[in-house]
Amino acid sequence: MLSRKFIFGLIFIVIIIFISVFLYINISNNDAKNSTSIQDNSKMLTSTDILGKYNNISLKRSELTTQERQTLFEVESQTYNAIENILTKRYYDSLIKDFMKSNNITNSEIAEQMFIQKNSTVTNEQVKKFIKENSENPQLKGKTFEQQMAIVKPYLDSQAAKFLVAQAILNGKIEVSGVSKPLAPKISIDIGNSPSRGPANAQVTIIEFADFQCPFCAKAHPIIEEILNQYKEKVRFVFKNYPLIEIHPEAIPAAIAAECANKQEKYWQMHDSLFENHRKLGEETYVKIAKSIGLKIDEFNKCRKDQQIHDKINAERKYGQTLGINATPAFYINGVQFIGTLPKIELEKIINNELVKH
Known part of the structure; x- marks a missing residue:
């Protein structure tokens, strides 16, 4: 005890x-x-x-x-x-x-x-x-x-x-007066051609920089799914790659698998399956998922060798570094950064606050 x-x-x-x-x-x-x-x-x-x-x-x-x-x-x-x-x-x-x-x-x-x-x-x-x-x-x-x-x-x-x-x-019984509360910088994130769900004109945009091998990102995944199902047209979700290559050897191969699934319009199916299998990522898993979601395997394998796909992922990683990201998952909710897995109740409060502003 x-x-x-x-x-x-x-x-x-x-x-x-x-x-x-x-x-x-x-x-x-x-x-x-x-x-x-x-x-x-x-x-x-x-x-x-x-x-x-x-x-x-x-x-x-x-x-x-x-x-x-x-x-x-x-x-x-x-x-x-x-x-x-x-x-x-x-x-x-x-x-x-x-x-x-x-x-x-x-x-x-x-x-x-x-x-x-x-x-x-x-x-x-x-x-x-x-x-x-x-x-x-x-x-x-x-x-x-x-x-x-x-x-x-x-x-x-x-x-x-x-x-x-x-x-x-x-009631003002606890009040910080020695310093002013710093205002979180609001950053305009370049979404580019990153995969997204929800309307482009949604009142709230959640942009996630994540790594498919990151256990904390995998933990955040079902919470994001619940939020999207709950708020529907009010929230747009954008996913960007931020592979932690120093500690996650399968982060880039997994990101490549997702990008190549996107070429066949099956991005989110691959995205979800990769997080569900984040503990056993590898060649066998990528091919197995590709077959299970109905990808054309020859095209999928050819795509994974395409240097442009590799360059896109590396560019997103470098872009994340310029934003000051030092851990995953990193969320930007209407431009304000939040690092780590956010509890659903906290996400709801932040989103509801943004909806009131609009």
């Missing part, structure tokens, strides 16, 4: 993740209402700001390359988030201290457990449902029901703590 310290540590991490997503959505949803405030915060980030000099030449933000803008944004975000996390922890710790004082409790771990239980509305039925839906989770698998309950109940109870912290942010 996991220790209480581990469980409370897990709770705090979950709280921090929730705050980051919640704060991003809340700020975005209030863009119109708080335009004056945002403009004030942006004064430090305007295109006239001079970042520094080299050889007596001033460098302004407006002169940065796309990659430089993204790099600077990431560093500034780390500073902002670090301050926010410190404030959040201090606020949460103060709640526990006040609870200890008002209830004459001297043990902080016991106080935190009681505090969370007091503010939680989680039922046993909800716990049982969670265990059933996550039965393959390594932390739950092989354990007795009582052991699973001991892990899951505190995790779900942490939702109450999330709500308290979220309310504190809304």
